[in-house]
Amino acid sequence: MTTVAELKRRLGLAVGALVALTLPAVADICATRDFEGTGYAVCTVDAADQDRLRLWLDGPDGQVLGDFSSVRGTLAAGEVLGFAMNAGMYHADYSPVGLYRSDGVERGAVVTAGGGGNFGLRPNGVFCVGAKAPFQVIESRRFARVQPHCRLATQSGPMLVIDGALHPRFLASSDSRYIRNGVGVSRDMQTAWFVISNRAVTFHEFARFFRDELGARNALYFDGSISRLYAPAISRADWGRRMGPIIGYVDGP
Secondary structure (H helix, E strand, O other): OOOHHHHHHHHHHHHHHHHHHHOOOOOOOEEEEEEOOEEEEEEEEEHHHHHHEEEEOEOOOOOEOOOHHHHHHOOOOOOEEEEEEEOOOEOOOOOEOOOEEEOOEEEOOOOOOOOOOOOOOOOOEEEEEOOOOOEEEEEHHHHHHHOOOOOEEEEEOOEEEEOOEEOOOOOOOOOOOEOEEEEEEOOOOOEEEEEEEOOOEOHHHHHHHHHHHHOOOEEEEEEEOOOOEEEHHHOEEOOOOOOOOEEEEEEOO
């Protein structure tokens, strides 16, 4: 018997395929990769294209955008959304948990204290675009001390990979599985990988994909269960609950 969730998933894939056919061509930045029998969607952004990354929360009217369709509605003529995904945890009113910074607009502040839930599972971190290196994932307490310049910054947690090592609290034997998404940064900080698992995985499995398959030096968890991806290049347009911060790549003039 086909469930409602499965029907929505299939419809989302069909919409994604239609979008891929009707929108202008975008850079082929997203692809699927297999690791240990699990598929992952990976969207890769290099340093030369860092200015095409954007971080959204509110629309021009001050209302939370909340979904990919609304994000597309903010684009200028000729611009195309190459991919987008949820970019960090948020409160019931969709305001970000921790730091959010987007081209001079800042909401919230860096949270350095530990706490409950995944966000408080220290070390957590901040994904930063436009500091000394194009892309960085910086541990939150260090970020608060250094105060690097970031054109875009979003805080989340926990960190998945920390200087090449998995987060010490992750267990290979864990039975906590969710569809998860996050971002990883290459050792030279010239490449950022935005990843979502195609099926439910543990933290340990997800972190090893970043470290062992992609070679990420540092990686940050965005969220699980609500994780969504819009990527017309791979015919994907996920449905689901409304979101807070959303990060994406805009192609165009």
